């Protein structure tokens with residue numbers, strides 16, 4: 227792994243899945259350029275992981291940033307993980323702003339970085355992993371546009387894989403669809419669906435067994451990133467990644 231990826235760029239690196247992915251990559255000898263908006267949280271990751279983690283406090287939807295970071299750091303691996311927390315409410319209690327929040331962050335940042343990876347382009351052998359969600363397959367009726375935002379991420383990854391193939395760029399684009407976890411973005415989902423079912427959080431989480439954790443997601447990321455023959459899309463569960471289709 228460390229031979230293949232000297233440098234990785236990871237969005238949403240300050241918490242949750244991103245923080246666990248950064249820790250796994252740094253432990254494997256990869257230098258991680260980690261992007262998130264909250265500087266204090268990023269500094270805490272740097273304190274924990276040391277010089278192998280290079281923090282950039284910025285908005286990952288910024289197109290100029292994507293080009294600049296790819297040019298400056300020439301990553302072999304790009305992990306597009308940043309995501310907004312959905313506003314949990316049924317459709318009729320959403321506004322257009324709350325409904326489309328994840329489109330403006332998750333989908334937009336996937337578009338911006340995927341486009342930059344194709345246009346710079348990344349060096350041959352480069353890998354782009356885009357964090358979609360199991361919600362793209364199953365829906366998520368209390369999360370506004372979240373499921374469709376993550377379908378967008380999935381589609382962008384698939385289109386890019388095709389363009390990379392057509393242009394002979396030698397790049398791998400893979401979409402990852404993790405199941406619901408009781409952490410991070412998933413915590414609001416768990417609270418929302420538990421309330422809708424009229425059960426408490428712990429009862430709802432018991433129904434998710436075996437529970438997926440950020441560390442298991444990070445393990446799956448390492449496995450898929452390091453597999454030159456990876457599939458185009460994976461579900462990620464507690465038992466690891468399983469190819470779709």
Ligand SMILES: NC(=O)c1ccc[n+]([C@@H]2O[C@H](COP(=O)([O-])OP(=O)(O)OC[C@H]3O[C@@H](n4cnc5c(N)ncnc54)[C@H](OP(=O)(O)O)[C@@H]3O)[C@@H](O)[C@H]2O)c1
Pocket residue numbers: 237238239240241242243244261262263264265267284285286287307308309310311331332357358359360403404405406407408409410411412413
């Ligand atoms: N947890 C789940 O159940 C689950 C399941 C399937 C898929 N996912 C997806 O996996 C990804 C990570 O989820 P998580 O649970 O780890 O979420 P999380 O703990 O809330 O972490 C989200 C990360 O994204 C960053 N971020 C948000 N908006 C950003 C922006 N505009 N620019 C840069 N960074 C931004 C956050 O930092 P700042 O706020 O400081 O910017 C943070 O580092 C998300 O894309 C999520 O949709 C999660």
